[in-house]
Amino acid sequence: MSKKIIQSERIKKAVDFATKAHEGQKRKSGEPYIIHPKAVMETLLEWGMDEDTAIAGVLHDTVEDTGVTLEEIKQEFGEPVAFLVDGVTKIGKARQGMRDIDTYLPVTRDNLLRLLVATGSDIRVLIIKLADRLHNLRTLSALSPEKQKKIAKETLEIFAPLADRLNMGKLRVEMSDIAFSYVDPRRYEELKKIIETRNQSAEKALKKIKNEVSEALSKEKINFEINGRVKSVYSLHKKLAKYNQNINEVYDLTALRVIVDDITSCYLVLGLIHSLYTPMTGRIKDYVAVPKQNGYQSLHTTVITPDKRIVEFQIRTKDMHEYAERGLAASFYYNEQKLTESYKTGKIQHLPTNLLWISELQMAAAKLRDGQQVDLKKLKLNLFADKIFVYTPKGDIIDLPVGALPLDFAYRLHSEVGGHVIGAKINGKLSNLNTKLKSGDVVEILTSKNQTVRASWLDKIITPHARAKIKQQLSRTIESIVGPNKKK
Structure with missing residues (x-):
């Protein structure tokens, strides 16, 4: 999908437009500024976002940092793109009006998160902002130590939690770990070493458990994938804070993840794992029947093997795994075409409750593409529906x-x-x-x-x-x- 979109004439036109607008501007690293908006666009395409979002990504700084106007963007690329660029610009201005992150009280930090949500009335605005922040983090070394720490701290307080609200797990992990490495580099290296050492010592035992589970699932003719998941550095840091720094209380430093075809298989796998190993009381969590607030679904269980090793398993379908990794960006990828089609045919798609607002958003986008009028102010983000x-x-x-x-x-x-x-x-x-x-x-x-x-x-x-x-x-x-x- 990404390669196909990248070759589109509209995206090429947008890249040329942005390159001309940012001509002569440099980043702190000395590189041409256009490198940043192009990287944001490429990230959005990797996440499977729609063409309008990718175009808005490469244009996201033009109104704020160049002489380009929203009206020009609307004329060149259409109302939806102008709407998204305007949303990102408003978030930038809103953030500039907030006090320095170091002086925030906890409630004020939460206010900024809510402000981002309130300003980003189209979910895609927030996803563009997250792609923008990700590239800024990846290139943080070019800034002064003071700015590095400020941006990293803001990321841990605001942007990583926002990624979590959108269930973009892979993004949350990368952002948190990069930011933490700047906020507390000594602690970051210390925990990184602990994870590496523990994983090396557990590697042989986990391989044996993986083989035992694979054999049991194959006998039952269950189609599956099984792989390991290593806990991120920042996640371990937060977990240790909960357990008074006792590493022996952290059971999910390394987990085994089983991915299957359907929900029925999820519960079959759970039963088979419990027939092989003793489940720990109170450590079985069913996020399939009762998803987390951000839509995350998976079965979690922690078991004790015959040789007294404690292991966590996560069991989910392929769709659940994709959603756990890419969150709402994955929902766009899977639902954009059928939602657009449902608008044209008049048939309503039955999406999970937590995704219903996406259908409203994308059906509105389909109307805009067809030249119809849409009240954009009614496209409200539903992260805080309750x-x-x-x-x-x-x-x-x-x-x-x-x-x-x-x-x-x-x-x-x-x-x-x-x-x-x-x-x-x-x-x-x-x-x-x-x-x-x-x-x-x-x-x-x-x-x-x-x-x-x-x-x-x-x-x-x-x-x-x-x-x-x-x-x-x-x-x-x-x-x-x-x-x-x-x-x-």
Whole structure:
């Protein structure tokens, strides 16, 4: 698919257009600037993205860094490409308005992630931005140590989690490991050595287990592939933090991955593996029946072999594996043609729930290609479908579940704010504490030092966090009045 698209006249025209626009511009390495947008385009093609996205990739810096206008891009390459370039440009401007990453509080870092999502109203805008960041990471050595660390830290805080939200596992791993090698080079090398040493010592045993499983699956005439998966350096770093730096608690340093043709075979393989080895209690996870929020599907099990070796297995279909590696980019690859066709024929494709928004997006793209009108503002990214985003008067973005009320918002800001609420203003107007908040609302919490928590507030919240804080405050209030030993 990539080679075929690369030969298209539109892409050649876009490369020529970008080359002319960036003429005379240099990167920090001294190389011609056009090397960067061309690399972004090539990455998008490798990921299997559509032609419009690839073209927008090579043009993504033209509006921000050259004299080219959006109107020119629209005239030369069409409305969809102009829309994507505009989205990437807006993300760039939004990021410039944020404070230096080193001064962020955790909530502010999360705000930037949400800002990227909110700005990228077409998922392809975010995928272009990720391709842009990937090439910048791969060429980070040309920058000063200070900038290297800043970009690397921002990647770990913002862009790698964004790749994870889009289930682009392969990208998340590469971005995280490159960034971590700049943020903490000594720790990176230390963990890299640990992984290499442990894998070498386990190689012979894993080969034996692999052969045993292969033999059992072949006897059952199951079509399969089996290979090893080595844990990334940054993933190990995060895992060790959870287990108090005890490497012996990390069971999935190396895992065996079994890829089969269909879901039925996934469960057959799980049963066969459990017949060969003893499964560890609490270590069986069914992400096939209940996928992760980002759409990831796989069966995970950790087993103990007769020689007391602990091994993790991941079992999935080919489609699940492709999605786990390339995430939503893979969904575009597989669904673009049939979604376009479904629009033309009027037949609805039955996609998994987490991919339904992609069909809306691509059917809209098909309409644009056919010269029809589409309200681009309605193409909203659905990564946070179960959440609303409301603002403080200072402009901080707070995410809450759908149906949240002002007290949920107050306790999300701080439990001390929540405990002294006397009212709330929503979009500048005094509002009842039973008012359900909506995305985009600006909420101001009114407080008084004389106000104390009330039991009736438990009926004016929906979040577990607010409920827990109110109960704690009520308990403290009772203790202060009757003493700790006289509570009923």
